[in-house]
Amino acid sequence: MAASFRALIVDKTEEGFVREIRELTREDLPPGELLIRVRYSSVNYKDGLAGQPNGRVVTAYPLVPGIDLAGEVAESSDARFPAGSEVLVTGYGLGVSHSGGYAAYARVPADWAIRLPAGLTPREAMACGTAGFTAALSVARLEAAGLAPEHGPVLVTGATGGVGSFAVAMLAQLGYRVAAGTGKAAEHAFLRELGAAEVVPREELAPPEKPLPLGLPRWAAAVDPVGGPALARTLATVRYGGAVAVSGLAGGTELPATVLPFILRGVSLLGIDSVQCPMEERQAIWQRLAGDLKPRRLEAMIGEIPLEDVPEAMDAILQGRMRGRLVVRL
Template identity: 60%
Template sequence: MSTFRALVVNKTDESFTVGIETLSLDDLPEGEVTIRVAYSSVNYKDGLAVIPNGKILTRYPMIPGIDLAGTVVRSTDPRFKEGDEVIATSYDIGVSHEGGFSEYARVKTDWVVPLPEGLTLKEAMALGTAGLTAALSVHELEAHDITPDKGPVLVTGATGGVGSLAVAMLAKRGYHVVASTGKETEHGYLHQLGAREIIHRQELTPEKIRPLDKRRWAGAVDPVGGKTLAYVLSTMDHGGAIAVSGLTGGTEVNTTVFPFILRGVKLLGIDSAYCPMELRRTIWKRLASDLKPDHLADITEEITLDQLPETLDLILQGKLRGRKVVNLQ
């Protein structure tokens, strides 16, 4: 194919545009691996990339999309060959390097993961960066001895991409999952994913947060941050741990040292963007096996490239549930 379609964001002193454009392979950046993209996915970070003040893209014009999965059509590196099915997420993809909202992509070999046995290309993007982040969160909680017998594990922002997948993964691993959401219409959805309890998100943002409050959680997966994280810190059990990966609730956390020095609480930062490749491959293998959600299809809705701009707007409004997969075939 000499030409292909992609979502392009452009910004000049006079204007800001987001739209579908027809490009050629010569428009793609340098990289050892050229991929015919089958699917991409929609993340909160992608939503920020298509607004003027999102502070995600480092240059313009740019094809956003931090996730992609597809088939290698050309490789100058012997680690991959034509016909290999692969995944590429995060690093500079969709930020300073042309991304996954495109029918073709060219990336660095060091960013590419072979599709593990047990996953299809579509399932890989139903997971995407959100799934990688959720799985890293569960992996880190387990590494810090947060086991199902220790007590309830809280998931904040539970109807979002990371939250939905974390609920499903933790439930599959046998945890007592408490899901937090402000969407009362989604309780059935969260129970279906495996949540045993559901609480309203307002319960996690009281007007006054004590330095230490009643112990409630053995662990937590928090893609929200802000005031929510401050309250969760104050209500962790002794030896508890919180895997933090997001900022939809704000970047500032007003807390004290007391949860850390009086209860031994651990705050675990989850960085899926620059996760080392060895760990990344390990997590993708787990995503194809013991951490693969039982209800992945129920979490996923497929959209087209033409539907993408509207979907990106909805994710910024907090109106999406689960995962949106972009079909680029």
Template identity: 60%
Template structure:
């Protein structure tokens, strides 16, 4: 490693000792510390996702090996490449795969990754905008894409977004509104209502209206579709209240990983439950979704999605805020 890569650079490193205690903070790394891969990237921006917050906790259960540089997404410019698809200077982004979990991620000034993980930055987005969207935006867009493949179209009725003030939920509200859907946003933060309305929600409802435990196997039909970032009792209630032939895209589990429901929504109303996996999404579809995010799904006001911007030293506080549910939208990590 010589051309284009600094001899030493800053990274946020999480280490685990023999007693299971975590030590973490900004460290100085060398190119030799980076894992194998064909493409080396000078990282400009990353983001803070729920999984990144878990990576900072001893009981987070997402990091597969230590030491680890968290950060499950990044955007930057190629500085070295052994992959003919990429050349120095190319703007690129990476989300998903093993990034920040078992492969050093985006919280470093340089990252080295397999070429098969790299997405060329689509025309219509710059590096910062790509990470305003990041993994959360990609997940939300993939969910909407799957719902539209199922038959969802504007003008057919309200689409519910749960956990709407979080990263995935915020982008989901914004891209649904951009496409002309009637968006109902559910949130546990009443103070977030003006923000969600600014993103395009036609109606904001309290979390308690959808986070309902138990209830009848089927309840009043309300939504033509839903993007659920919560899981648990909320997802079960959403299934019970989705209209005949509708679909629910499950993208998260901030409210729990369990699902207590019955078969009735599926066999009496023809409701479909669509699982959304943004980690191992095949590259052709991955690139198509990013093209849509730069085009017909690009939110009208990307900056409205930014909660705040931090550098590496500000990550501990950002992790705490994400895990405590205090974040509205996205936290950007600036590395350049």
């Protein structure tokens, strides 16, 4: 290990907010049983929030953001992960309360780590990253709730984003008819390449000025990484016995809905949490991400940037200017 290494730091002091690349040493890293040589991280919506002075996700400064990482164990005091093991880490406090993936080295608790599944390279693991994991968890929870391809079309909102684009690709290759919701007219071809059978303009999904408690039943289920008023509209248009897996808040935290979809159509609202997801379920989802849920067109969904470009990417993802996934090469 070199005497020092580069990392992106966010810091908030009396002088103001700082977001810059600095040289760190191993003494700057938090405690943990594993010292990991980071190969790749990625850019997620929460990373974008971490890069803002008012993002409200970082709990302690200074901090290395980056809520996921993949690489090799450089040093270990846990027999489960000897030096040289390829591992990935997502969730827990990584990148919000515990320094994360935007550094050449990271130190983490061994209980947070997963051995890299066969079938995924470190780059592919971070192409999936937290967004792909969240999408896969959403699909698995919908399946557990009884969803099957013959039940009808599945809506994916925010379909050009990280979670949305992965959900479109995963559902399509599992045999579902996918309706991709987006406000980006220029991305219709991209969504169809991922497997969307139809593209639904955002205006069609937006609630009217005086939203009806129930609309025409249209979707067998939905994956919603957006939240807000559009989620209420989605719930009102899900068919009897369907379910909506919700994982995001880009559209806001308020849910101006009624109980009618739940008590008249038996609709289920499934909360998707990728941060504290139990390890057994986490490992099972990553095995599927290396198998049946690994998008066949994964490479077409990936952009790659160096550490220097992360600050701009943090701003872009909050402004809705990203599609697919950006991996960060460390």
